[in-house]
Amino acid sequence: MGLFDRRSRNGGDPKNYKLTAPSIWLFGKSTSGKNVNEKTAMTLAAVYACVRVISESMASLPLNLFKYNGEGGSDKDREHPLYHVLHDEPNPEMTSFTFRETLITHQLLWGNAYAQVIRNMRGQVIGLYPLMPDQMTVNRDDKTNVIYYDYKVSKANASLNLQAGETVRLEAEDVLHVPGLGFDGLIGYSPIAMMRNSIGEGLAVEEYGAKFYENGATPTGVLEHPGILKDPEKLRQSWQKAYGGSGNAGKTAILEEGLTYKTIGISPKDAEMIEARKFNVEEIARIFRIPPHMIGDLEHATFSNIEHQSLEFVKYTLNPWMARWEQSMDRRLLTDAEKKDHYIQFNPEGLLRGDLQSRNQAYAVARQNGWMSANDIRRKEGMDLIPSDFGGDRYLCNGNMVDIATVGKENK
Numbered sequence: 425m426g427l428f429d430r431r432s433r434n435g436g437d438p439k440n441y442k443l444t445a446p447s448i449w450l451f452g453k454s455t456s457g458k459n460v461n462e463k464t465a466m467t468l469a470a471v472y473a474c475v476r477v478i479s480e481s482m483a484s485l486p487l488n489l490f491k492y493n494g495e496g497g498s499d500k501d502r503e504h505p506l507y508h509v510l511h512d513e514p515n516p517e518m519t520s521f522t523f524r525e526t527l528i529t530h531q532l533l534w535g536n537a538y539a540q541v542i543r544n545m546r547g548q549v550i551g552l553y554p555l556m557p558d559q560m561t562v563n564r565d566d567k568t569n570v571i572y573y574d575y576k577v578s579k580a581n582a583s584l585n586l587q588a589g590e591t592v593r594l595e596a597e598d599v600l601h602v603p604g605l606g607f608d609g610l611i612g613y614s615p616i617a618m619m620r621n622s623i624g625e626g627l628a629v630e631e632y633g634a635k636f637y638e639n640g641a642t643p644t645g646v647l648e649h650p651g652i653l654k655d656p657e658k659l660r661q662s663w664q665k666a667y668g669g670s671g672n673a674g675k676t677a678i679l680e681e682g683l684t685y686k687t688i689g690i691s692p693k694d695a696e697m698i699e700a701r702k703f704n705v706e707e708i709a710r711i712f713r714i715p716p717h718m719i720g721d722l723e724h725a726t727f728s729n730i731e732h733q734s735l736e737f738v739k740y741t742l743n744p745w746m747a748r749w750e751q752s753m754d755r756r757l758l759t760d761a762e763k764k765d766h767y768i769q770f771n772p773e774g775l776l777r778g779d780l781q782s783r784n785q786a787y788a789v790a791r792q793n794g795w796m797s798a799n800d801i802r803r804k805e806g807m808d809l810i811p812s813d814f815g816g817d818r819y820l821c822n823g824n825m826v827d828i829a830t831v832g833k834e835n836k
Contacts, residue, residue: 470708535612794821
């Protein structure tokens with residue numbers, strides 16, 4: 425079955441449907457006067473950097489399907505169709521990395537991530553296709569209390585007999601929906617929309633700086649002439665051509681016919697433009713819960729704290745995202761029978777690894793106390809395993825450690 429195969433179109437009585445999507449009033453102009461939406465926000469360097477850091481970090485984490493083995497542990501279920509979908513290819517057009525990076529970007533900007541779920545005859549997931557959040561509307565039927573999804577097709581598709589602008593109705597079981605923080609637990613609201621004033625301020629400061637350099641990197645001034653000019657506009661254009669723009673910065677001005685130049689503006693330092701831009705970077709990082717050093721702001725970073733900040737990024741930024749995604753995927757992508765003995769999980773160990781000396785010390789303690797074998801350690805380091813015949817899977821401990829209950833009994 426392909427994209428939009430399981431669907432209905434504009435069916436049912438619209439009177440029975442209740443909209444649960446977020447209100448449109450959240451979007452629009454900020455108090456700075458700048459129009460803020462998902463696309464304009466991404467033109468701000470700090471927003472682009474935050475979205476990129478989180479989406480790429482999440483997309484790079486190993487994602488696997490596990491099955492309980494009945495011995496108190498679990499193993500990767502590589503034979504299940506869903507394993508290939510999550511780990512390798514969610515659809516013929518995307519890798520797992522690209523798919524997750526795209527959906528997490530949607531979630532960071534729009535507050536929701538959507539993908540259509542394609543199943544085989546057994547009900548097992550064999551494909552996932554991203555859906556644009558700005559084309560999706562989530563509704564609830566007042567009579568049946570069932571949630572459904574209306575998706576507006578942006579381009580015509582002759583093979584699927586779909587027209588541009590046509591609405592396709594998808595059942596809840598056919599949509600992987602990962603909502604962000606929201607009011608009702610069903611729909612996430614857009615961080616961009618909620619923080620539009622902070623982002624709008626950043627856009628305004630950035631535009632101010634660009635205009636400053638466009639106008640010659642000098643304060644606004646006045647040319648005074650002792651007489652009456654017949655064509656003042658011509659003089660202004662001539663001055664702008666000779667001394668305007670960042671390429672003409674520092675040129676010596678030549679004044680004729682008694683012209684004098686007086687500045688009436690203030691310098692960028694006095695206006696604290698640079699400080700405002702620095703503060704806005706910190707503000708954007710605060711919105712996305714990103715350590716500033718990860719988006720290029722090293723002002724408060726030191727050699728001693730930068731590693732701890734990176735670990736905090738994994739614990740306090742990525743961990744909530746991983747839990748949100750894992751639970752949503754378990755709920756939607758596993759059948760009721762599979763939920764009893766399967767689960768989906770990210771593996772963030774690679775991001776939590778410390779420096780080589782710290783890892784070796786931790787491995788030494790684990791090895792000497794008998795709860796890690798040589799092969800357990802080599803698996804974590806991505807090294808080839810030692811054959812079992814050479815003791816790679818043996819668990820060892822120090823010989824001077826004995827059970828306290830046996831102390832002194834051997835001498836009696």
